[in-house]
Amino acid sequence: KNEVEQSPQNLTAQEGEFITINCSYSVGISALHWLQQHPGGGIVSLFMLSSGKKKHGRLIATINIQEKHSSLHITASHPRDSAVYICAVRSDRGSTLGRLYFGRGTQLTVWP
Amino acid sequence: NAGVTQTPKFRVLKTGQSMTLLCAQDMNHEYMYWYRQDPGMGLRLIHYSVGEGTTAKGEVPDGYNVSRLKKQNFLLGLESAAPSQTSVYFCASSSPIAGTKYFGPGTRLTVT
Numbered sequence: 397k398n399e400v401e402q403s404p405q406n407l408t409a410q411e412g413e414f415i416t417i418n419c420s421y422s423v424g425i426s427a428l429h430w431l432q433q434h435p436g437g438g439i440v441s442l443f444m445l446s447s448g449k450k451k452h453g454r455l456i457a458t459i460n461i462q463e464k465h466s467s468l469h470i471t472a473s474h475p476r477d478s479a480v481y482i483c484a485v486r487s488d489r490g491s492t493l494g495r496l497y498f499g500r501g502t503q504l505t506v507w508p
Numbered sequence: 509n510a511g512v513t514q515t516p517k518f519r520v521l522k523t524g525q526s527m528t529l530l531c532a533q534d535m536n537h538e539y540m541y542w543y544r545q546d547p548g549m550g551l552r553l554i555h556y557s558v559g560e561g562t563t564a565k566g567e568v569p570d571g572y573n574v575s576r577l578k579k580q581n582f583l584l585g586l587e588s589a590a591p592s593q594t595s596v597y598f599c600a601s602s603s604p605i606a607g608t609k610y611f612g613p614g615t616r617l618t619v620t
Contacts, residue, residue, distance in 0.1 A: 398550070427607055438599060439611035486607070494565070496565075496609075498550030 399423050402483050402499035409506050415470040417502045419483030422464065426488040428455050430468050431502070433480040442468070442481075473506045480504070510534055514599050514612035521589040521619045529584040529615050531599030537610075540582035541566075542574060544595040545614075547593045551598065558604075572592055589619045 400421045409415055419428070430442040443450050443457040445466075450457050454473075459466040470477055483499040511521030512533045521527055531540065538559050543551040557576040571593060573585045582601075586593060599612040 400550070429609065431609075431611075437596065437614045437616075439600075439614075441608050441610065444608050484551075495553065498552070500548065500550045508606075 397399050398500065399497040400483055400485055400499040402481075402500060402502050404418060404463045405500070405506070406503045407434070409473050409504070411474055411506055411508050413506075415473050415477075415504065415506075417468045417481050417483075419466045419468070419499055420464060421466075421483075421485045421497070423485060423497060425461075425464075426457055427486045428466050429480040429484040429486070429496070430466075431484060435479070439482070447503040470504075473504075475506045475508050478505050512599055512601055512610050512612040514597075514615050516615060517613065518616050519577050519618070521586075521617065523590060523619060525589050526585070527589065527617075528586075529597055529599075529617075531582045531584070531601075531612055532580055533582075533599075533610070534580060535599040535601060535610065536579070537601035538579075538604050539604060541602075541609075542572070542582065542584045542601065543598045544568065544598065546558045546595050546597060554584065554597075568571045587594070589617075591619045593617065 403418045427446045433439045454471045456469040480501040482501045484496045487495045541556040542554040552568050554589045555574040557563045560579040564575045575583045597615045600609045602609045
C-alpha cells in the first residue's frame with residue numbers, strides 16, 4: 397500500500413470549471429507538498445503546508461492533519477493548468493525523518 | 509540565478525556501460541536529492557545528501573553511487589547500467605529551514 401494516495405488518477409475538465417484533487421496519507425508528517433509537473437517534464441513546487449490553508453492566485457491548498465487529508469483546488473481552470481499534480485508528504489518519524497513520500501500523481505487535462 | 513540544473517538531458521547507454529549524471533544548484537542549499545520517475549509510479553528517492561561530504565541511501569539505492577564533494581554539486585553514478593535503470597532522473601535541492609524543494613529539468617536515460 398502506498399503511503400500517499402491521490403484521487404482521481406485522471407481528471408478532465410472544461411475551461412472555467414472548479415477542480416479539486418485529493419490526497420490522503422497514512423504516515424505522520426511534518427509537512428505536505430503539492431507539486432506540478434508539466435508535459436515537458438519539469439517539476440515545480442506549488443505549496444508546502446503543515447496546517448490550514450494556502451492560496452496562490454487561482455490555486456488553493458488545504459490540509460486537515462487530524463484526517464490526514466489535503467486538497468488542491470483550482471478555480472476558473474485554464475488549459476495551461478493541464479499537468480500532473482503530485483502530492484508528497486514529509487515524514488516526521490524516527491529513521492524516516494524528513495523523507496518525502498510521493499503520490500502517483502493526478503493527470504489533469506483542461507479543454508478550451 | 510539558474511536554480512537547479514542537470515546534465516545531460518538525454519542519454520542512451522548500452523547494458524554494462526557507466527555514466528555520471530551531474531546536478532548543480534546555485535541557491536546555497538544544504539540538502540540535495542536524486543529521484544527516479546517511472547511510468548505509473550511516484551517519484552522514488554535514490555540517494556540524498558544533507559551537506560557537503562555526506563550522502564545517504566534512499567528508497568532504491570542499488571546500482572547507484574553518489575558523491576557530494578562540493579556543496580553546489582551532487583553526482584549520481586551508474587557503474588554498470590542495466591535496462592531496469594531506464595527512467596527519468598530528477599535532482600532536487602532544498603534548504604533545511606524553508607523546506608521548499610526545487611527540482612531540476614530531469615535526465616531521460618535509456619539503457620538498451
